[in-house]
Amino acid sequence: xxxxxQSPGTLSLSPGESATLSCRASQxxxxxxxxxxxxxxxxxxxxxxxxxxxxxxxxxDRFSGSGSGTDFTLTISRLEPEDxxxxxxxxxxxxxxxxxxxxxxIK
Amino acid sequence: QVQLVQSGAEVKKPGASVKVSCxxxxxxxxxxxxxxxxxxxxxxxxxxxxxxxxSGNTGYAQKFQGRVTMTRNTSISTAYMELSTLRSEDTAVYxxxxxxxxxxxxxxxxxxxxxxxx
Numbered sequence: 001x002x003x004x005x006q007s008p009g010t011l012s013l014s015p016g017e018s019a020t021l022s023c024r025a026s027q028x029x030x031x032x033x034x035x036x037x038x039x040x041x042x043x044x045x046x047x048x049x050x051x052x053x054x055x056x057x058x059x060x061d062r063f064s065g066s067g068s069g070t071d072f073t074l075t076i077s078r079l080e081p082e083d084x085x086x087x088x089x090x091x092x093x094x095x096x097x098x099x100x101x102x103x104x105x106i107k
Numbered sequence: 108q109v110q111l112v113q114s115g116a117e118v119k120k121p122g123a124s125v126k127v128s129c130x131x132x133x134x135x136x137x138x139x140x141x142x143x144x145x146x147x148x149x150x151x152x153x154x155x156x157x158x159x160x161x162s163g164n165t166g167y168a169q170k171f172q173g174r175v176t177m178t179r180n181t182s183i184s185t186a187y188m189e190l191s192t193l194r195s196e197d198t199a200v201y202x203x204x205x206x207x208x209x210x211x212x213x214x215x216x217x218x219x220x221x222x223x224x225x
Contacts, residue, residue: 035211037152044202044218045152050211088152092210095168096142098152 002027002091006099012107019076021102023089028069030093036065036074037088039101045088049074079104109133111203111216118222124191127219129203136184137161140206143177143188145199146218153199157206158186193223 003026011019023034032052037045047056049065052072062077076083084106089099114128129141143155156167158177165177176189186203201219204212 033210044215045212046215047211047213050207050209050213056213090152090212092206092212096154096210096212098144098154100151 001095002029002093002097004089004091004097004099006087006089006102008102009100010103010105012105013079014107015079015081017079019074019079019083019104021074021076021087021089021104023067023072023074023099025070025072025091029072029091032068033092034065034067034072035090035092036063037090038083038085039088040085048087076104081106109205109214111205111214113201113203113216113219116220116222118224119193121194121223121225123193123223124189125193125221126187126189127201127203127221129186129188129216131184131186131205134205136179137181139208141177141179141186142204142206142212143175144202144204144212144215146202147196147199150199155188155201160186190221193221195223197221198223 005024007022034052036049039045048059048063053065064075066073086101086103088101110132112130117125119125137160140157142157145153158165160179179186203216
């Protein structure tokens, strides 16, 4: 199975700042089958990005994804209060796996 | 709108089985695979397996092979996940999710809390 390692574990930032989240895969992710999810307490994960860089329907353009192969990044520019949450990357190839998550918290 | 609605919370004793349902609406149920993911309290997301509602074909994560069964009832657009021989470590929120043709998961059900306790 492909192991996804997210860093950092926690990011402490203020509203208005930018966040850069990393997701590194143990082997190349085929066809850039890499997604990012946002999860708030008590809620199901919400799809933000698929195909490494395509925004899902209704996702604000302050969320952007980039990367290929084994290194992927989620960038959140100008953090809004509602963006403070846990973010997971996922590869959705033959046997999907998730990263362990990055918590974006208010500084 | 596309929606997945799951059954309510369950409390089970160790060794028992649980069956969670996931009712789809707003789209043609048989056109998209359904995946199941679980999340223990305060922990990350763990993929369990998938099912093709049209054919009934399934694929399970190795960790759950022999203990999980995914089925469906196409007449009521509902997918099911049954987990047997429950142990305390199976206490978690269980989610279903629709997979688009590209494979990514969207949307997700609201989650079903399964508590395993004697």
